[in-house]
Amino acid sequence: MGAESLRNRLEEARKTLYERLDRGEDPTPFYNEAVWPLLLALWREDPPVRPRFQPYEVSIHTVGTSPEATILAILGTGAGRVYLLHTEESQRYLERIQRETGREAYPIRVDKSDVTLIYKTVAELLGRHRGARVALDLTSGTKAMTSGLAAAAFFLQRIHPEVQVVYVDNEGYDPRLRRPIPGTEYLVRLPNPHEVLGDVDEHLARSFYREGEFKKASAYFYETAKKTGQEGFRLYGHLAKVYHSWKDLDFPKAKKDLETLLRDLDRDAHLNHPLNARRKDLEAQQKGLSAILALLEKKDLSDKEGVAWLAATLLAGYEGAKGHLPLAALYAYRALELLLQHLAAGMGLDLEAPRPTPEEEEALKATLKALLPTEGEIRIPERFGLLHLLAYLKAKDHPAFRHLDPKRLQGLQGALRARNKALLIHGLEGPKEGDVDQVARLARELLKGLGVEAKAEPIPL
Structure with missing residues (x-):
């Protein structure tokens, strides 16, 4: 028929x-x-399915005391493998459901009020059928059962995008029959409210932004703008792109993206955007990126503005890499080296080929001897490393080192010499957290002493 x-x-x-x-x-x-x-x-x-019938590989159903809805849902999904989450009360319907659908089902008993257990059960089943097209049917079952299934379904779609939520709806319900008007039933796929409203995307975008995962944050902000139609989220995506490029030390791209963002914030539609409240900070960072680019182009380490912003960038990288000590060490040591080079250049030292006067050389050797009391003959290398730069500035009575505690200098010399022994430089030793912290602390103090307000940290959202 x-x-x-x-x-x-x-x-x-x-x-x-x-x-x-x-x-x-x-x-x-x-x-x-x-x-x-x-x-x-x-x-x-x-089976009347909207928008069209597309058989699933697996279907998962909560079974209540109205088995007809579950039977129609199974037929509407057309799944070859069927799981029935039932309670002690609804267990008596399992035989009828299998007989009338003509499908063997896998029953799983759950507590009708235990939302957590239902969530865990669904998560386990989805993990077992990863990659398969799965339908999760919310039509039948207690409120707690369908709530647990819905919570699992809509959240786990992030991990299992092939999962879809379905429901047997109708065009009319007759209270006298206490059931839908016969023939008006149809199976429909329910859109994920998180997907439609974009709230999960926004939450993930802000979380990734706070964690310094700017590329991921940017993608989620753009997705939020697309789903909600709110262009303001796109500007947050632009900002995350700026910091992604900045974090990658791609200064030309970071500057270009920041200029684009500032132009967008000038548009009438975005004048009240929250980022405009931080416009001064954004403009300062734009100038900072320009200063870095000028420094890199001219290679003039006496450029205080450029050095300050580049050192601030490296120290921001150090803060962001604290969970990865070898990387944090690279940032901290380079920031300190850059600042020491700047101070030495300001005192007239030729960093490429330092030629201290005889008086300077004697003072430098005396300072190094004080720092390295157990060292034998003190020799001055052709190019200065971290320790020699620090000793040179101390010997020249630079204001930044004039009042530095001798004990602290003793501790620093070990930390500075450790750099050349580091596995990621040309040694065979791993960095020590205490050494890296000492180096970063001194770098921060020297940066502050430059008197340039260089804030390379991402603007908080």
Whole structure:
């Protein structure tokens, strides 16, 4: 019997059902004997699915005390593997569900009020069928059961994008029948409210931004703008792009992206955007990036503005890499070296080929001897490393080192010499957290002493 013939017969049976209902008869016997078999046959032949029928590989259903809804959902999903989450009360319907759908199902008993257990069960099943098209049916079951299933479904779609949530809906419900008007039922896919509203994307974007994962943050901000239609999120995406490039030390791209963001913030539509409240900070960072680019182009280490912003960038990198000590060490040591080079250049030292005067050389050797009391003969290298730069500035009585505690200098010399022994430089030793902290602390003090307000940290959102 074809689908059209079944629809016509169902229409006739429905008329008879309502005639009996109007006469005050109990509609249940006729529904069970004449209407339901036709409805079941129609769903077996041509299940009404919106927008169209697409069989799933797996379906997961919560079973309540109205098995008809679950039966229709199983037929509508067309899944080859069916899981039934049932309670002690609804267990008695399992045999009927399998018989009328013609499918063997895998029953899983759950507590009707234990939302957490249902969530964990669904998560486990999705993990078992990773990559398969899975339908999660919310039609039947207790409120706690369907809530647990919905929570798992809509959240875990982030991990299992092939999962879809379905529901047997209807075009009309008759309170006298206490069921949908026969023939108006259809299976529909429910959109994820998190996807539609973009709130999860926004949450993830802000979380990644706070964690310094700017590339991911940018992608999620753009996705939020797309889903919500709110262009303001796109500007946050632009900002995250700026910091991604800055973190990668791609200063030309960071500057270009920041200039684009500032132009967008000038548009009438964005004048009240929250980022405009931080415009002065953004403009300062734009100038800072320009200063870095000028320093890199001219290679003039006496350029205080450029050195300050580049050192601030390296120290921001140190802060962001604290969970990865070898990387944090690279940032900290280079920041200190840059600042020492700047101070030495300001005192006239040729950093490429330092040639101290005899008096300077004697003072430098005396300072090094004080720092390295157990060292034998003190020799001055052709190029100065960290320790020699520090000793040179101390010997020249530079204000930044004039009042530095001798004990601290003793501790620093070990930390500075450790750099050349580091595995990621040209040694075989791992960095020590205490050494790196000492180096970063001195770098911060020297940066502050330059008197340049260089803030390379991302603007908080």
